[in-house]
Amino acid sequence: MSEKRLELPREYHEAVLHWQRHSFPDYPKLAEVWDRYFPRDEPFCLCAKVADGMSDVIEIGDLIGEPKATKPADLRPEAARILLGQIRAQASTEFGSIQQHTGTFQRASDPQDQAWVLRVMAEELRHGYQMIHLLTSTDWSPVTDTTPADMVEEILSMQTGSHVLAAFNLEFDSFTDNVVFAAFIDRVGKYQLTMQKVSSYAPYATSMPPMLKEEAFHLAAGVVPLRRWVEAAARGDALVGMDAIRKACTKWFCRGLEMFGDDRPDSHGGEDSVRLGLKDMTNRQAQDAYIAEVGQMLDDLNERYVRAKRPDLSRDDAAALYERVKQGRSGEGGVEWTDLLRLPDRRFFRRRGDGAFQMWGFDGERFDDPEKCIAHVASHLPEAYRASVDVRHWADMLRNVHSGEVALKDAIKSMPRLARVGGPCPCSRSVRWVSV
């Protein structure tokens, strides 16, 4: 499948570069390290990429077989509204993740890991650029009164704390977050992009394949360092241990689940998008597949850990030992179950969807005392994260929901706000990102 490359009109291109100078100042370093870490790879291009050769008829939903829309006015109003929400949310995640990575990516202990994250950040910038292209290259007036310039302005003004999805409002506490985020949160991104590849809005569908190709590397930039870390942990010479990795996985897994949208079994979340031809899976279906996939990822990491811990064992014997320890929740042959990576129950530490502000334990056990539940949840989270406004807000809301002071639906709508909640460009020479 070949692809076309497109550049934004000058004012929007400049706005993205202006944003990059403020929010991603390390971007120029990518060109400096490119030949060393990505030799022979095509140079990075800050542009929109559009795939050729995709289906031009609707592939799923009520209008299957009809021509795909090429402009928002061609869509049913309901579909156009949902689509615009998808694009804005996607844009928010792309720019938001760069802001998160920026805080800690310099702390990488391995120059290759750092270069990989730098490339991930640049490609997220390109994905944000792609979303801005979608917002500015057509007429959205049938759907919204907001002008393209104002939509872009709103997106570029968001900061960690004011993004659409909770996963993009959490600060990174160390480079462990850069890596675990790539393995868990970029994986949700892969699911969203894959589902949207069938979008009945052709310009959105054709944006997906080039993004997915880049997203595949982002997942590797998370998984491969994790594989090395668990091996080092098994050898006893790790700078990051299994406990820290497991807690970081818990932090991001719980927020990642919420990125699928309303996942309550009886909510029918995402069915409208499927009916309208915008996605090919409901929220719960996609989330089930995601949980299975991250489960496989942790199995692979644990098996790598066991192989490194017991190099005397054959592959089959090491795999059998891992299975016994996992199933028995015990220790054997120097491998402790408590050392291994594992996922919490999908309802654990949730602020939206299935289990939101309910007292579910890590293994699906129920609590009836909010304080005991909060202490239990906190014991499974990274130390630095426990002290954050995010965990504080969740604990306060849990208490308030169970005391009856706050209705569950209001708790679900609430979001912890950081001090930085967005606004105009901080550059003294401009008050807007987009100067039109």
Next chain:
Amino acid sequence: MSEVRIRDLTELDIDGITRVDERITGRYRPEVWEQRVVYYIRRDADAPKVAEQDGTVVGFMLGEVRGGEFGLDEPTGWIEFFGVDPGARGSGVGRRLTEALLDHFRSRGARITRTMVATRDREIDAFLRAMGFKPAPLTALEKPL
């Protein structure tokens, strides 16, 4: 056993490929396959293929389209690494992997595919010939250092 499925490689196949390689060579080399898998994913994530049966990787084929090497200017689909689990051989896994990768090479504009085989690897040589490969008008040269 379910039918073998050919699909694109992902980063979660590192363990499966390492296992197939270990069953073929007797060597456990996860770090080698981590680097190789990341290389092919970042170069062209749609190119490398794996064969999966009942959720387990039973074969893989890694390659990409490049041009300009060895004075060969035309886009060439290079097959660089492949392996089939000994327990899955004889069931068409290698053929299906090759067909999938060659289809991808064609979609990328390549009109020829090339690879190299060590003289001692008679089994691989026979497999590739069965897939339609022929000796190329090229000579592999080497010099000990």
